[in-house]
Amino acid sequence: MIQEFQHEDIHCVKVTVSFSGININVHLYFVDGLLIDTGPSRAKKNLIPIFQSLPISQIVLTHHHEDHTGMSSWIADHLNKPIYIHETGVSDCQQPSNIPFYRRVFWGNNTPFQPEPIPQIIETENHNFEVIHTPGHAHDHIVLFNKEKGWLFGGDLFVVSRPKSMFSFESVPVMVKSIRKVFDYDFSTLYCSHAGVLVNGKEHLASKLQYLEDIQGQVKKLHQKGMNAKEIQKELFPKIHAMQILSGFENSPLHMVNSILNNVENA
Numbered sequence: 628m629i630q631e632f633q634h635e636d637i638h639c640v641k642v643t644v645s646f647s648g649i650n651i652n653v654h655l656y657f658v659d660g661l662l663i664d665t666g667p668s669r670a671k672k673n674l675i676p677i678f679q680s681l682p683i684s685q686i687v688l689t690h691h692h693e694d695h696t697g698m699s700s701w702i703a704d705h706l707n708k709p710i711y712i713h714e715t716g717v718s719d720c721q722q723p724s725n726i727p728f729y730r731r732v733f734w735g736n737n738t739p740f741q742p743e744p745i746p747q748i749i750e751t752e753n754h755n756f757e758v759i760h761t762p763g764h765a766h767d768h769i770v771l772f773n774k775e776k777g778w779l780f781g782g783d784l785f786v787v788s789r790p791k792s793m794f795s796f797e798s799v800p801v802m803v804k805s806i807r808k809v810f811d812y813d814f815s816t817l818y819c820s821h822a823g824v825l826v827n828g829k830e831h832l833a834s835k836l837q838y839l840e841d842i843q844g845q846v847k848k849l850h851q852k853g854m855n856a857k858e859i860q861k862e863l864f865p866k867i868h869a870m871q872i873l874s875g876f877e878n879s880p881l882h883m884v885n886s887i888l889n890n891v892e893n894a
C-alpha cells in the first residue's frame with residue numbers, strides 16, 4: 628500500500644508492507660529534486676510510477692538496509708542520476724546482499740548497484756543539506772540537516788523512542804553518541820524513515836536518548852552486581868516481542884545488553 632502527501636516543501640511517500648499480521652511503514656522523501664531513500668523492492672509496482680512522475684536529479688541513501696535501498700538498482704538503470712551513500716556503505720551496495728530469509732520475504736530482494744560516496748554537503752537548486760554520519764543502527768547511517776528550514780531527515784536514527792530489541796549489528800552506546808552529535812544542530816521537524824513526519828522532532832529524539840541512557844545505566848549496575856548478559860536481559864526485558872519471533876531471535880534485547888557490556892569492557 629502506498630500513500631503520498633505533502634508536508635511544507637516536502638513530498639512524502641509512505642509505503643506500508645505487511646507480513647503475517649505485522650505492518651511496517653517506510654517513508655521516502657522528495658524535496659527540490661533530491662530523493663531520500665528508494666524504498667523496498669517489494670513495493671516496486673507502486674514505486675516505479677512515483678519515480679517516473681518526480682523530477683529526480685539526485686538520490687541520497689540514509690544507509691544500505693534493504694527497506695531504504697531496494698529500488699536503487701531500478702533507479703540506476705532507468706534514471707541515470709547520482710546515487711549517494713556514506714563511503715562505508717558503498718561496498719555493501721555493490722555486492723549481492725546476504726540478508727536472512729525473513730528480511731528478504733518482508734522487503735523483497737536487493738539487486739546490487741553502484742553508489743557514490745556522499746559529499747559533506749548536498750546542494751539542490753534552493754537548499755543545502757549537511758551530511759552527518761550517525762552510526763549505531765548501521766555503520767554507514769547518515770542524517771541530512773537543513774539549517775534554514777530546521778529540517779532533519781533522520782533515516783533510522785529515531786524510529787521509536789523506546790526500542791526493546793535490536794540486531795547484533797546495532798549498538799546502544801554508538802546510537803547514544805550519534806543522537807548527542809545531532810543535538811548540536813538546530814533542527815525542529817524530524818522526517819523519520821519509519822515514524823513519518825514529527826514536528827517536535829527534538830523532543831522525540833530527546834526521549835529516546837533519555838531511555839537509552841537509562842538502559843545503559845541499569846545494564847552497567849546489574850553487571851557490577853555480577854549478573855551476566857542473559858540474566859540482565861531477563862531482568863530488564865522479560866517479554867518476548869513479535870519481531871523477535873519473526874526474526875528467529877536474530878532481533879533480540881540481548882544485543883542491546885551485549886553492546887553496552889562490550890563498550891564497558893573496551894572503555
Ligand SMILES: [Zn+2]
Pocket residue numbers: 690692764765783
Ligand atoms: Zn535500517
